[in-house]
Amino acid sequence: MRNTLVTSCLTAASMALIFFSQSLSAYTQDQQTYLDASRALENKQYGQYRTLRAKLNDYPLAMYLDYNATMADTLKLPGKNALIEIEKYKGSPLYNSARYRYLLTAGKAQRWRDFLVISPDRPNDVRLQCYFNLALYHQGDKKTAFEATDELWLYGKSRPNECDPLFALWTQAGHRSQTMIWSRMLLSFNAGQHGLVSYLAQKITRHKTEANLLVSVYKDPNSLRHTQRFSNNAAIYGDIVEAGLRKLALSNINQAISLYKKYHKLHRFGPEQDASLNHYLVRRALIFKVEKQRSHIDSMLPKLKSDELFGMRMRWAIGEKDDATVAKYLNLLSPEGKADPRWQYWQIRITGKTDAALAQTQANILSQERNFYGFYAAQSLNAPLSMNDDGLAFSSNMKTKLNQDSGLARVSELLAIKRPHDARTEWIYLLRRHDNQTKAEYGLLALENGWYNFSVEASIQGQQWNALNLRFPLAAQKSFAKASKHFGVNIDEIRAISRRESAFYRFATSGVGARGMMQLMPATAKETARKYRLLYNQPNDLYRADNNIMLGSAYYSQILKQFNGNRVLATAAYNAGPHRVKRWLADSKGQLDVMSFIETIPYTETREYVQAVLSYRMIYQQSHSPNASMFTTYERDFAY
Helix, strand or coil, rough: CCCCCCCCCCHHHHHHHHHHCCCCCCCCHHHHHHHHHHHHHHHHHHHHHHHHHHHCCCCCCCCHHHHHHHHHHHHHCHHHHHHHHHHCCCHHHHHHHHHHHHHHHHCCCCCHHHHHHCCCCCCHHHHHHHHHHHHHHHHCCCHHHHHHHHHCCCCCCCCCCHHHHHHHHHHHHCCCHHHHHHHHHHHHHHHCCCCCCCCCCCCCCCCCHHHHHHHHHHHHHHHHCCHHHCCCCHHHHHHHHHHHHHHHCCHHHHHHHHHHHHHHHCCCCCCHHHHHHHHHHHHHHHCCHHHHHHHHHHHHHHCCCHHHHHHHHHHHHHHCHHHHHHHHHHHHHEEEHHCCCCHHHHHCCCCCCCCHHHHHHHHHHHHHCCCCCHHHHHHHHCCCCCCCCCCCCCEEEEEEHCCCHHHHHHHHHHHHCCCCCEEEEEEEHHHHCCCCCHHHHHHHHHHCCCHHHHHHHHHHHCCCCCCCHHCCCCHHHHHHHHHHHHHHHCCCHHHHHHHHCCCCCCCCECEEEEEECCEHHHHHHHHHHHHHCCCCCCHHHHCCCCHHHHHHHHHHHHHHHHCCCCHHHHHHHHHHHHHHHHHHHHCCCCCCCCCHHHHCCCCCHHHHHHHHHHHHHHHCCCCCCCCCCCCCCHHHCCCC
């Protein structure tokens, strides 16, 4: 589904609920003892807990028990003693968790010496950074503390309450200059923080008139049409006009560009400021393909020299079948832009209209690449697809080396006792400790063990782009086969969708609430389950691989029928929604071929999603149908 940036956000309770109805697998004695000890600790049965814990001294997950049992006491220890306890967790996710909790506790209690023992260097978390600077201040290093506070304070949104005491000391020491207040007002303006803009306007003194003017422009950016009010040549007025035009562009791009031209002639902006604002306004006009600004855009683009903007303009031209404009901007691309497979493909199309032999030579080169455009080029030449696979293979002698990292044993045990989220976190930490070659070996081990999401993660962290067995494993084979047969959909299509949606992590959860391997929204799942009489009682059911794949495949088969079997349209609809795809088809009015339609999909995410799913399907099909086409005849000949 759309917006599928994946995060893992399950609580331990919801994990337990998911597995509750599943038949219990047999645990080893140590695993059962660990679970019993965890339960005793949770129920505050401390005598029973100590008895059970004594049996687990060599068990890989014993540190999890120790963490939960002793962390409350560790938080009370002086820094030197706490450091000894916290170091016991080094090499596991518990280490960062323990440090964070201790630092937060020490900061709240103003135990500055303890804080600096645990964190002699600046932490990453903003709240802890504020405590760190306070600790430096109270330990006598005011200069370093206040220098770092400058950067913390200059931010377009409010900072956590923990920063207030630091900011108060910093302000009292005279470090909050009028220039800094003005800079933060501009940051807040651009971040859409009206309350913060107004608050800062009350604190400014040297530029009070300009501050009030900025507040009024925030409320009514169209007031910039009264150019005489902003005729002062001081740079601060250029700041006001720039901020106002950016805000105005969100609601009235034509007016914003018209006023930009006027202020540009008045030399209201510095060179860098002018270029940045111009880029922003042209980009906004390109997003919405504002016809009224076409000539302005075309006059500005050569000056802006941006491959991103050239690409946006070419997509507009592709939608209009305007080859001359496409050719113009292909020539303006940087060397890096020209090397992009996307623009190589479109160069081949343009070249082919005047020089077929050269176009074929270019297509031969592109066909050697393993990507959407390379695959299409290969098929247009009736050539085999280039997989460029490193063919990594697992060997048993790797195990001795890989087992030396104790994190692997923790991963294995956490999976065995059904703690997949903790196991995944341990896996990520484990990979970070090793070089890319070793990460690839861990990926092979994951593949050997059937930890398919972990093999994908290893390929990403290890940058093993040519390790196709790691990147595209045959995960959940029985579930995909069952769904494929039941709904009459191609198994490689639904597998490719799942690979793109979740990388086969069944507890994947997007920022908007899509869940599971095929990233279904609960409302979509509920309606699909009702229509097809499938099992679905609550959102957590979507974390069951079999349920999710059945529901996702049912939904995909539904939209596939809705678009008469056109997989290009169905794939786009799975990501962006059928209503948007219908709108795009209405906009293109049957004037585009399949490659042009895909290229002109307005949403970058959906455009890349469609290309990825089609490519992933081709990769999966190589093992059994290497000659399968990317598009059916119907899809290729359809008037989009």
